[in-house]
Amino acid sequence: MERKPGPVGGASLFSMKDREYGDTMPQKCPHIPHVFKVIERMPESLIAIMDALPYLLQGSMVTLVVVVGAMGLGFALGAPLAAGQVYGHPALRRFIAVYVWFFRGIPLLVFLFLFYFGLCTAFDINLSAFAVAIIVLGLISSAYQSQIFRGAILSLPEGQFKAARALGMSDFKAISFIILPQALRLSIPGWSNEYSILLKDSAVTYALGVAEIMARAHFVATRTYQHLPLYFAAGVIFLVLTWVGTKGLRLLEERARIPGYSPKGL
C-alpha cells in the first residue's frame, strides 16, 4: 500500500478508509473512528431532521391530544375515585382499591394490546387506535391521579369537613365545594409529574399505529436509514414538550395559590 501525506481529493475529511495516519493512529480505540463518522455525517443528518421535522411536529400535535385527553379522562375519573376512597362506604373503598391495583398493576403495552386487539376484536367494538390510546392511558392515569388527590385530601385538616357538615351541607356538597377545591390546589405539583409520565408513556401507543411522534420517527428512520438523527429529534421534541407542560403547570400552581396559605417557594 502506498503512503500518502494526508486526505486525498474525493476522500472525505474524516473518513478512515481514505486517510492514512500511520503509527500515530491509536489502533486500540476502535470507537474513535465512529465518532468521526458521526460528525462527518452531521450535515446529512441535519438535512434528514429538517426534512422530517414538519412531519414529526404534526406527530407532536397527536401526542399532545392523546396526553391532554388522557389527563382529562384521568382527572374526571380520578377526583371522584379519590373522594370515594376517602369518604365512601367500605364496599366502595374496597372496589376503588381493587380498581387502582388493577390499573397500576398491568403494563401499559399489555393493556393497549388487550384492549385494542383483544377486547375490541372480541366484542366487535369499532374504535380507532387513537381513541383506544386515550382511553387506556386515561384509565391508567385515573388510578395514579386518584392517589395524588387522595393524598391531598388526607392532608387537609379534619375540621374542614366538619365545618361544612355543621353548616348543613350534604357530604356531596362538602366534597364538591370545600374539600376538592382545596385538595386539587395541593395536587398540582404531583399532577405535573403525572403529565410528564403520561407524555412519555404516550410513545408506547406507536405499537398500535397511533401517528404520534415516536411512530413517525420510526417510520421515517426505517425508510431513510437515518436512525440516529430521527430518534434524536424525537427525543428533543419530547424534552421540549415536557419543559413547556411543566412550566405551564407551574404557572397554574402560581395562579391557584391562596394568599398566605401555601408557603411561597422559589
Add this chain to the structure above:
Amino acid sequence: MTAPILRIENISKRYGKKDVLKGASFDVLKGDLKILIGPSGAGKSTLLQCINFLVKPDEGRIWLDEQEVHYAHKRDLCAYRQKVGMIFQDFNLFDHLTALENVRIGMVRVKGMGKAEAGERAVMELERVGLREHMQKYPAQLSGGQKQRVSIARALAMDPKVMLLDEPTSALDPELIGEVHAVIRDLGNNGMTMIMATHQIGFASSLASEIVFMEDGRILERGTPDKIFNHAENARTREFCSKITELYGERG
C-alpha cells in the same frame, strides 16, 4: 312554663371500651346561655358535637322546637344542622375562601340564595362582628381572633336557633380573647340561645344563665353561676372551680 327550644335526653357515646358520655340530659330554653365546664376529657366537646351529630351518639334523643331529630335521615339531618350553628375551637374557616365567601357559601350552597343577596347579608354579618374592612382577606391573612369572629358570622348567616360554641377562645392569645368575648356577649344580649364549653369562668359567670359541671362523661352538678362558683354541693365541683379561678383569674 315555656317549652324548651332544645331538649337533650340521655346522650351516650362510647369509643371502643371507653364511655366518653354516660347519659347526659338537659333542656335549653330560648335565650339561655348554658355554659359547660369541667376538666379536659370530661366529654364537653363530645357532647357539643353529639348535639349536631358531628359525632353520632350511641344512645339518646334530641328535640328541637319539640320536633324530634331523626338523624338517620340525611335530609332531616342537614335541615337540622342549618338551625344549629357550630363554633369550633380551631375556627375551621374554609382556607380557600375569603372571609366574605366563607360567610356566603352556606347561604348560597345550602339555602340556595342568590349570590348577590347572600353577599349583602354576608357583609352585614361581617359588619356585626366588626370585620367589614377585612372581608376580602383569606383566613391565612387574619389573626386568630378575627378568624373566630368570621366563623361566628358564618354561623349567624344561617339564622340558627341555637349556637354551640366549643371552647371558642381556647386557641387564642390572651390579647385576642376580648374581641371574641365581646361578640358572644353581644349575641347573648340579643337573645341568642347558646351552649358553650369554656374555661373562661370569669366570662362565663357574668353571662351564663346556667353552669353545667361535667366530669368523666357525666353531668355532676348544675345551677346558677353563683351557686356553682360559691355554694357548690359537690366537693369535686368546688375543687375544680377553685383551681380554675386561680388559673384564669378573678371572675368579673
